Amino acid sequence: MRILLVEDDQVLGGAIRDHVAATGHSVDWMKRVDDAEAALDGVGYELVLLDLNLPDGRGLDLLRHLRARGSSVPVIITTAQDQIGVRIEGLNAGADDYLVKPFDLSEMSARVAAVARRYSGNPAPLVTVGAAQVNLATKLIMQGEESVTLTQREWAVFERLISRRGSVVSRSELENSLYEFGAEIESNAVEVYISRLRKKLGRKTITTQRGLGYRVDK
Amino acid sequence: MKWPYSIALRLAIWLSVGTCLLWLGAAAISTNVLQHELAESFDEGLRQSAYRLLPLALHDLWEPSEHALPIAATEGAAAGSFTYLVYDSTGKVVIRAEDAPQVLSSIPSGDGFLLIGNRRAFAASDHRSGFGIVVLETSNYRGEALRDAIGALFWPLAGLLPLGAAGIWFAVRLAMSPLERLRREIAERGGANLSPLSNNKHPVELAPIAQEVAALLVRLKSAMDIEREFAANSAHELRTPIAGALAQTQRLAYEPGEHPAQSRIRDIESALRNLSHLSEKALATRSP
Known part of the structure; x- marks a missing residue:
């Protein structure tokens, strides 16, 4: 997934960014409201991790603005404020979940995955793709008795395809999932990862829709 | 039962007690004045009776007739409140009404009031003849009148005291209502409600x-x-x-x-x- 992290604290933001990236997602990290708004305008993020106290404004205002524009991107609030009133205000403003600092990074990952699954229309962590059983929570893929190991980028592409099972995912969308801002995109990167996935999971697992993109059947 | 510590209750009780004591004091003074006035009035009645009866009695002595006893009967019985006796210069009773003493223990020293037994009396004498008359009260009208007067003063107090106390209680509560309103307003305030007090006009004391x-x-x-x-x-x-x-x-x-x-x-x-x-x-x- 491509995730936007909005956090002004250098130490915490760095750790979150590294952890989210280590779990196979591409992360863009913004430290100000205006930078985050600009990023949201230009990129179709699949999830936003949003701090509330930012140097140039409130994260809640950014969230309200986002929802007012009709965006349905999942948003998880991360904040040091634990008052019930603030939580309710955040959830009423359109947040999907709420994490109070300090939180465990593995809990954050689990919540990110849970929110993403809910948005994909299948909240169950177990998905069957062809002959493979995919556990989205643990990122474990079993083909019969054998487990299949994917790299972070392979997983990022595969997860994106699974989240839209039955629909075609465009090449640019898959590129979006792979690279954050500033990263160098190789022209055939998507094709390379699709090819590797087919080798590991079977050729028929991913179908190419020529000129449109790729699809994993239901 | 333990009474609550209430300013209104204490005010009502002390005002009621104060009113009661004031009334009792006023009644005691009135009783005293009344007693004095009644004594004067009854004494004046005795004195006038003595001076009016003495000439009639002397007339009867000097010109005896069948009216000797009727004088006593007329005056004494009609009044029903006193009797008399007429004595000569030696102290011998020469005329007496039915319920008058038969003898005089001593001859009155002059005109004036005296006590015979425990009865109030007035003695008057005729200096020329040496005869004298003693008019005595036979009834307890003096005491009864005083008791009636005292009763008239005190019985209303017994009846009006509860009414007065209730009136005082109501007046005190009415007067304390701004304090009660202020108390309720303050009681509503707390950690969750620190809104300003209403702009009600408070009495100068509050x-x-x-x-x-x-x-x-x-x-x-x-x-x-x-x-x-x-x-x-x-x-x-x-x-x-x-x-x-x-x-x-x-x-x-x-x-x-x-x-x-x-x-x-x-x-x-x-x-x-x-x-x-x-x-x-x-x-x-x-x-x-």
């Missing part, structure tokens, strides 16, 4: 208290707002760096491979979690 309470509420609200703001800022100021340190430590722990620093990283993570719990406790004690 206005300074209401003003002080209103000012106190403003100061309290301001202090609590500062407290809340401090707690919220403290939460942010404390939790964010702890969260950052904890997250970075967890990232280090995720580094692959087992190396000597791993156990230290776990120790640091444990210490940071303890610090986090301590800061949560500290924040909880400051939360409004």
